[in-house]
Amino acid sequence: MKIYYPIIYEGKRPNENPLYLLSYLRSHSDIAFSTHTLTPQNMSELENSEDNYILLSVTSLSPFYKFHHLLMMLRKTFRHIKCKIIVGGAVFYILNHQDVLKHYPEITHICVGKGEEVLKAIIEKNLPRGVYSAQNFDRVQKYLLIPEFAVKDVVMLTFRDSRCSWGKCLFCHHQTRCMYPNKNAADVAHEVMHYIDAFGTRYFYFFDNHMEPETLAEFLEILFHRGYAKFHPQFYVFGIRVDGNLKALNPILQKWPKATIDGIAWGVEFYDQEILDRFKKGTSLAQIDTALDFFPKYGTVNDVYILLGLPTITQKNIAHHERFIEKQYNNIFRLMTSFFLFNDGLKISEHSDEFKINKLDYQFTLQDFFMYAVDIPPIRTVYTDFTSWDEDLQKYASRGETFLKYLSLYQKFNKIGTCPRLSFLDEKTHTILKKIRPDLYFG
Ligand code: SF4
Numbered sequence: 001m002k003i004y005y006p007i008i009y010e011g012k013r014p015n016e017n018p019l020y021l022l023s024y025l026r027s028h029s030d031i032a033f034s035t036h037t038l039t040p041q042n043m044s045e046l047e048n049s050e051d052n053y054i055l056l057s058v059t060s061l062s063p064f065y066k067f068h069h070l071l072m073m074l075r076k077t078f079r080h081i082k083c084k085i086i087v088g089g090a091v092f093y094i095l096n097h098q099d100v101l102k103h104y105p106e107i108t109h110i111c112v113g114k115g116e117e118v119l120k121a122i123i124e125k126n127l128p129r130g131v132y133s134a135q136n137f138d139r140v141q142k143y144l145l146i147p148e149f150a151v152k153d154v155v156m157l158t159f160r161d162s163r164c165s166w167g168k169c170l171f172c173h174h175q176t177r178c179m180y181p182n183k184n185a186a187d188v189a190h191e192v193m194h195y196i197d198a199f200g201t202r203y204f205y206f207f208d209n210h211m212e213p214e215t216l217a218e219f220l221e222i223l224f225h226r227g228y229a230k231f232h233p234q235f236y237v238f239g240i241r242v243d244g245n246l247k248a249l250n251p252i253l254q255k256w257p258k259a260t261i262d263g264i265a266w267g268v269e270f271y272d273q274e275i276l277d278r279f280k281k282g283t284s285l286a287q288i289d290t291a292l293d294f295f296p297k298y299g300t301v302n303d304v305y306i307l308l309g310l311p312t313i314t315q316k317n318i319a320h321h322e323r324f325i326e327k328q329y330n331n332i333f334r335l336m337t338s339f340f341l342f343n344d345g346l347k348i349s350e351h352s353d354e355f356k357i358n359k360l361d362y363q364f365t366l367q368d369f370f371m372y373a374v375d376i377p378p379i380r381t382v383y384t385d386f387t388s389w390d391e392d393l394q395k396y397a398s399r400g401e402t403f404l405k406y407l408s409l410y411q412k413f414n415k416i417g418t419c420p421r422l423s424f425l426d427e428k429t430h431t432i433l434k435k436i437r438p439d440l441y442f443g
Pocket of ligand 1: 172
């Protein structure tokens with residue numbers, strides 16, 4: 001049996017998810033298989049047999065057209081593709097699976113969520129064509145990347161999966177089940193030491209949505225104590241909440257000679273107490289300021305995630321938020337913005353009346369995202385268009401009208417680096433934005 005996998009670049013970074021899945025399969029399955037990277041150049045050499053598999057992973061919308069082009073090339077090269085094609089990656093949380101299967105009939109299996117156990121079951125049990133959710137499979141067992149599938153980019157790490165133990169924010173999806181084994185500080189420190197020793201890895205990325213500073217401090221203490229500071233490993237930390245006990249990190253960061261946490265992502269959302277409380281973020285403005293002041297002295301940069309376009313926000317709230325960005329500008333490396341999208345899976349959907357959300361009968365598709373600029377099928381996303389009551393405008397405003405209230409942020413702050421296409425806006429709004437920030441648009 002042969003397994004083919006392409007490595008798709010998402011922006012400047014390779015999506016190396018297949019290497020994790022193949023390491024898992026090699027470590028936890030007796031199935032014999034060989035692996036082959038798949039590129040447009042070597043596609044015609046692929047052995048088009050029912051015994052073989054192709055793994056395709058895509059994590060976000062922007063690189064989806066590359067995924068599309070690969071499938072189109074396979075279709076063109078083979079007319080009838082006999083290999084089974086398994087697709088997965090975070091983007092499949094937000095796409096309509098029936099649409100995906102309809103527009104890409106060569107796809108045999110869609111994996112939703114963590115792929116390790118799903119892939120193992122599909123191959124070992126020869127599961128039929130269909131959509132498989134990781135939530136319905138066994139929990140992933142412990143494993144490490146193996147030399148055959150060593151990643152070239154950063155190694156992904158986690159203590160407690162991407163699960164968030166707060167889980168109350170009304171605008172956020174919350175995972176219901178933790179799929180990866182829970183690991184303590186010593187477990188993860190041993191993983192890191194292994195990767196440094198075996199592969200010479202230097203860059204690591206923690207994807208936990210909610211990590212305790214105490215656990216991170218304990219983990220760094222173990223590495224330091226074992227003499228690993230001399231290798232200068234660097235960690236990007238995705239999910240410490242601003243209300244975490246950051247002081248717990250002081251002793252180890254003061255000892256460590258060079259910035260070891262090179263970047264940290266903060267889910268600030270919106271700097272206005274009234275708004276944070278209304279959407280149940282559970283944090284305070286003082287905690288946000290303390291958090292942003294904490295890391296720069298240790299050489300760590302702050303990436304700040306802000307969420308614009310929430311229903312009920314007024315010009316007064318936006319002005320407050322804007323003053324915060326001005327005040328903290330030197331402490332911010334990148335401002336990552338997202339614009340609120342509505343779907344029935346969000347907690348806020350249970351409060352549509354309270355938030356004066358008027359759901360429209362239109363489901364955004366991939367074509368809305370790519371603005372019809374690339375030849376991509378109209379696969380529906382989970383996002384529904386809506387209007388919401390706007391106190392300033394004294395009417396129900398469309399997403400585009402709401403977005404224009406935030407225009408000054410885009411004009412003033414060139415650290416905002418997120419492509420507005422992710423916001424599923426109308427053409428008129430995009431035209432206005434493109435004029436003031438052409439740098440934000442790709443393709
Ligand atoms: S926004 Fe962040 S803190 Fe809030 S529930 Fe989601 S992951 Fe947790």
